[in-house]
Amino acid sequence: MSEKNASGILSVTIEKVRQLVDVSTIVGEPMKLSEDITVIPVSKVTYGFAAGGSDFPSKNGKELFGGAGGAGITINPVAFLVLKDGEVTLKHITANDNAAERLVNMVPDVIDKVSGTVSKLKNDKSAAAK
Numbered sequence: 001m002s003e004k005n006a007s008g009i010l011s012v013t014i015e016k017v018r019q020l021v022d023v024s025t026i027v028g029e030p031m032k033l034s035e036d037i038t039v040i041p042v043s044k045v046t047y048g049f050a051a052g053g054s055d056f057p058s059k060n061g062k063e064l065f066g067g068a069g070g071a072g073i074t075i076n077p078v079a080f081l082v083l084k085d086g087e088v089t090l091k092h093i094t095a096n097d098n099a100a101e102r103l104v105n106m107v108p109d110v111i112d113k114v115s116g117t118v119s120k121l122k123n124d125k126s127a128a129a130k
Contacts, residue, residue: 046074
């Protein structure tokens with residue numbers, strides 16, 4: 001899409017950033033781990049954009065315009081919302097660690113907790129059925 005002035009380039013750039021970053025980028029899709037446990041990822045989105053242009057004189061009397069725009073986006077996971085038995089807790093990923101590494105390191109603990117909860121629920125249901 002070409003625009004004829006700096007304002008147009010800036011408008012197009014901002015619209016493209018809006019298309020890339022929506023609410024589901026910041027608060028992710030819920031992941032249902034069991035009947036009672038749902039995990040929702042939360043991310044920090046940082047973005048920046050720039051645009052500019054200039055009119056150039058020409059010999060034939062037509063006004064010429066040259067311009068460009070660009071944007072950059074960074075998405076970092078920062079926390080998880082955990083919904084369990086009607087309660088919501090927030091599990092932070094510390095900023096001191098590499099977020100991706102911290103996330104990978106959290107997976108075994110989350111799986112152990114979920115497995116323990118599922119086992120407990122099965123045992124409770126079995127005991128109640130007897």
